[in-house]
Amino acid sequence: LNRLRIGGSFANASRKIAVRRVAPMGDQGAFGGYSKGKGNGKRMRVGAVRGAASTGKGEGKAFETKEAERTYWLEAAKNGQLQWASAKERRADPEIVLEAVRSSERGTAFRFADAALRADRDFVLRAMEGCGREALLQYADEALKRDKDFVMQAITQCCGDALTYADDALRRDKEFVKEAVRQKAFALRCAARSMQADREIVLEALKASLDALDHADPVLFGDRGFMFEAVQQEGLALMYASDDLKADSALVLAAVKSNGHALSHAKGGLQANREIVLEAVRESANAIRCAADACRADRVVVLAALRQQRQQFRSLPGILSHLRRCRDDPKSRGKGWRGYTVLVHVPWSFRDDPGFMLAAAREYGLAIADASERITRDRNLVFEAVRRDGEALEFAHKELQSDPELQPQRVAQNHVAGKGLEAPTFMVAAAARMPGGGLEITMARMSGETAIFKFEDDDTFGNLASAVATHFKVEGGLVHLLAAGEVVPPLDISRPLSAMAMADVGDKKTCAAGGDEEGAATTGEELARQ
Secondary structure, three states: OOOOOEOOOOOOOOOOOOEOOOOOHHHOOOOOOEEEOOOOOOEEEOOHHHHHHHOOHHHHOOOOOHHHHHHHHHHHHHOOOHHHOOOHHHHOOHHHHHHHHHHOHHHHHHHHOOHHHHOOHHHHHHHOOOOOOHHHHHHOOHHHHOOHHHHHHHHHHOOHHHHHHOOHHHHOOHHHHHHHHHHOHHHHHHOOHHHHOOHHHHHHHHHHOHHHHHHOOHHHHHOHHHHHHHHHHOHHHHHHOOHHHHOOHHHHHHHHHHOHHHHHHOOOOHHHOHHHHHHHHHHOHHHHHHOOHHHHOOHHHHHHHHHHHHHHHHOOOOHHHHHHHHHHOHHHHOOOOOOOOHHHHOOHHHHOOHHHHHHHHHHOHHHHHHOOHHHHOOHHHHHHHHHHOHHHHHHOOOOOOOOHHHOHHHHHOOOEOOOOOOOOEEEEEEEEEOOOOOEEEEEEEOOOOEEEEEEOOOOEHHHHHHHHHHHOOOOOOOEEEEEOOEEOOHHHOOOEOHHHHHHHOOOOOEOOOOOOHHHHHHHHHHHHHO
């Protein structure tokens, strides 16, 4: 009784209560005479036109013209009052019905439309335009529910739930359902149970959405063959697999190759399997957080994750701006914030180890953002980080951020390879000051190939490295230099060449390393091996 709309105030049981006509319960607010009011939230009357229509007064009302009568019912339809229009001409008026459908919840006012409109293919599709009106398909003519082209168009235009109201024969039609899930993955939940257990159809739905597996028959999740195909399409499908299959190393390996985060669903100790974890971090760097402690303490695994993270960094133009905001404004970090790189998931000792951090910086320059303070003060290490990623200088210690040799533009022009970096080695075989001014330097490769270069008096080792890399067409542009029996470090490129040549001034070229040329070559070879 509390669903009834009653006129006037409540009276005691001894008095008559005049009860007005009531809209179906499912249509309260859409067809009834009440709407949510502002302020106290009580239901309130929404207008005289609506009230008149709800009492059926509109049918007996006198109108001056037919147009005035139609305008009246069009306004009533906007308030969801189509059910009170008893005249066929109004229920068959496309504009009035369309207004009623659009104003009713999920378009259920369509059930009051004339049969001719409910059988009109184009009108039904027009009425379904917009999200949430697929339910009106249940009131369409039965012939339309059996029409494959019509139902498919309804699914494509509205949503997969439209399949719910199609004829049962269509919901069991494999080819039709397959095309339906291809258009809208969630059509799977409205298909017949036999279709939800069909491997081919479920895999087709999976291509569009992983969540489509929520509506697949659970029997498939224990089928190893099916799950192999599923995880190859989307690695996270592993979450639906049975516990036995989650402990299957071959299946888990296939899953992490597709999506590294599938590692979080592995069982049976597979999160400690080095081969599987390596494949996971190569696909997605942050998958390392799902690995067992032993793998997160494995340097090879960590460096592989950093290498992958740099690739992801380069593919996301806005990530640097995000990192800057996180660095400058702690409030923008969010609850899940832990750090800038995957190093936050590894033991702290790694982040304070100069040897490891040098290798890390060469994989991903921004790794220094999560390093200890003493690492960010290491000039040589920061240089390697900036060489890899120029933006890394922003995360170095403030004392180094203004260092001229560490500026990204300067580092990009530096052709001297750092310690431990794989690059061809060249040694100064001879150097002399020329009588007319300038320097003449002979450079030799370990293979014996030589070349003579001429420089100005104020040229530096940086100019020498650049000339050697260009002349010998060195891939990557980086070279190791040996001069006067010593390895030239990258940060010494500003040192003048004249200091080396001044040791042996004469009319003839002399060996900068000291002694004869054979002795110098031997020294160079030994240094190169070191």
